Amino acid sequence: MDNRLPHEKGFHVSWDQLHRDARALAWRLQGQGPDEGQWRAVVAITRGGMAPAMIVARELDIRTVDTISVKSYNHQTQSAPRIIKSPDPQVIGDGTGILVVDDLVDTGRTLEVVRGHMPKAQIATVYAKPQGRPQVDTFITEVSQDTWIFFPWDMALQYVKPYRGSD
Ligand SMILES: O=P(O)(O)OC[C@H]1O[C@H](OP(=O)(O)OP(=O)(O)O)[C@H](O)[C@@H]1O
Ligand code: HPA
């Protein structure tokens, strides 16, 4: 057990679970926006933030949705994050009234870059690891730092061998 690689400690999230957790995030966020509880727009951090951002925008009735693309991981290896697509500056301004949504925060480096771009935005993720927690304003479920979260868009159903048996 202890000789497993860190990413082999897996937290596997189904579409159903993701939908439930993103809805729980929307429930937690409702009424917290700066303008009578509402936000002007949602900005999804692509690509993983797009599914939860859609669900949150639907629940909170936010019709303006933009994206920011931050590239840092190649599979499970991280390099210096950089913005490869910015949201419309006329929509986001300094981030006031903007709700930024991502699937998870791990080291927090992605959100650090996003915060630099929109200092006044509120940042929400569905899942959070301890190292990245200070970068998030609102999240739903915390998982340990040595757990790798597997999302439904990265998985497929497949046969699993029984614990006992010849093959
Ligand atoms: O807190 P950090 O250590 O910076 O990691 C968190 C980020 O890493 C993943 O995105 P990734 O860069 O893999 O791109 P993707 O969303 O397109 O899969 C995840 O969706 C977060 O955006
Ligand atoms: O645990 C994770 N799962 C998927 N993508 C990620 N990007 C950083 N950490 C993770």
Ligand SMILES: [Mg+2]
């Ligand atoms: Mg991402």
